[in-house]
Amino acid sequence: MRLLSHNLLQCNVKNCKSNNFPLKIQVDKSNIINCEFRKEPLVKLIPKLDWNALAITVHNLANNKEFPEKFNPALLDDLKFMQDLHRILMETHIIEGALICEGCNKRYPIKNGIPNMILNDEEV
Amino acid sequence: MATRPENICPPEIYYNQDEAVKYTNSTRIIEIQEQLTERCIELLNIPEDEEQLILDIGCGSGLSGAQLSEHNHHWVGIDISRDMLNVAAERESEGDLYEIDMGQGFNFRHGVFDSAISVSALQWLCVASKKSYNPVARLKKFFQSLYNCLRAGGKAVLQFYPDGAQQLEMITTAAMKCGFGGGVIVDYPNSAKAKKLYLVIQAGGDTREQNIVMMNGLEDENEEEAKFNAAQKQKQIHKAKKPKIKSKEWIQNKKERQRAQGREVRPDSKYTGRKRSGPSKYLK
Known part of the structure; x- marks a missing residue:
């Protein structure tokens, strides 16, 4: 799982409406898989992201306070920042661990890089 | 007629390791899946050079995803079978994979996906493979989730194998009830085997400009079609003797x-x- 799609994902439990995004990530094992850096597709993806959630996640995971809390169009011209963003969104894979909903405490385990989002019958 | 896998057992059990291996080794299955995906992408009618974020429903071992990657699209794949997903992970699929039961709905943020495709998965929703399953409710949940996660005007092309007219109606009614516009495209309607159905639907947006209706299903005698005809003729000759x-x-x-x-x-x-x-x- 990459942070790109983590940014799209909410908790799916019935009636879990508040504080269900972003899911907290517990990392047991992560991996960097290099892929080609292309700026334009990345720029196009930015409007789809919830920047606030991404900032929270990055701050939690990396203890990296440098990551800007607010998006600012000037960042698009900063090549160094775009490369960092590429690394964060496209190249960082969470292999083992779990996603935890802070609203309802539902725990979704991640194994082999694939989160298990299947609910129990009573949670649907 | 061959038994349909939906009637044997639930998908997460049917698509076990053995079945998953088939999907990596059988060139016939791979070829069919690629053709179907190619046709789905064609029906999405994405403007050239546009790279979209696409949801692949029932991505399985990532065969359809590989096609999406070839067209430079970003994709997120969901499937219920862990074994198939593991194969997809092994093949180093470029998209992100999630183990999700589409009948339970999926909670991606609203309006994030540009399009969605699904190859040979939807018919699984029509069958109550567990006691607690209610196909109508599951279909509703599925189309609602799909509608929510597509952007306004986002299209979905879902190829599926309905078991008779009743299932087809069940699926289309569920889609329309959830606010989708669109219809079903039938390729090779005259051939029992090559016949393929595609549900082409659009989430809201400007429905006046529906190029969906304008698109016709394929009817040309392509190779596959010709093959079936040849087999039929052979049968007739045999009969005449x-x-x-x-x-x-x-x-x-x-x-x-x-x-x-x-x-x-x-x-x-x-x-x-x-x-x-x-x-x-x-x-x-």
Whole structure:
């Protein structure tokens, strides 16, 4: 799982409406898989992201306070920042661990890089 | 007719390791999946050079995802079978994979996906493979989730194999109830085997400009189609060779068969199977 799609994902439990995004990530094992850096597709993806959630996640995971809390169009011209963003969104894979909903405490385990989002019958 | 896998057991059990291996090794399955995905992408009618974020529903071992990657799209794949997903992970699929039961709905943020495709998955929702499953409710949940996660005007092309008209109606009704516009495209409608159905739907947006209706299903005799026709002709030829009922040859064949069964059969003579010179001749 990459942070790109983590940014799209909410908790799916019935009636879990508040504080269900972003899911907290517990990392047991992560991996960097290099892929080609292309700026334009990345720029196009930015409007789809919830920047606030991404900032929270990055701050939690990396203890990296440098990551800007607010998006600012000037960042698009900063090549160094775009490369960092590429690394964060496209190249960082969470292999083992779990996603935890802070609203309802539902725990979704991640194994082999694939989160298990299947609910129990009573949670649907 | 061959038994349908949906009627045997639930998908997460049917698509086990053995079945997943088939999806990586069988060139026939791979070829069909690629063709279907290619057609789905064609039906999405994405403007050239546009790279979209696409949801692949029932991505399985990532065969359809590989096609999406070839077109430079970003994709997120969901499937219920862990074994199939593990294969997809092994193949180093470029998209992100999630183990999700589409009948439970999926909670991606609203409006994030540009399009969605699904290859041979939807029919699984029509079957209650567990006691607690209610196909109508599951279909509703699925289309609601799909509607929510697509952007306004986002399209979805879902290829599926309905088991009869009733299932087809069930699926289309569920989609329309959830606010989708669109319809079903049938490729090769005259061939039992090559026939493929695609549900092409659009989430809101400007429905006046529906290029969906304008698109026709494929009818050209492509290779596959031709093959089926050839097989049918072969059958007809075979049929023609059979002797006409009550003809001399037919009677002799029948006697021969009964002799082989050890029954008491009158011996053949020059009168066997001879045309009667009945009164009809004089009545004319």
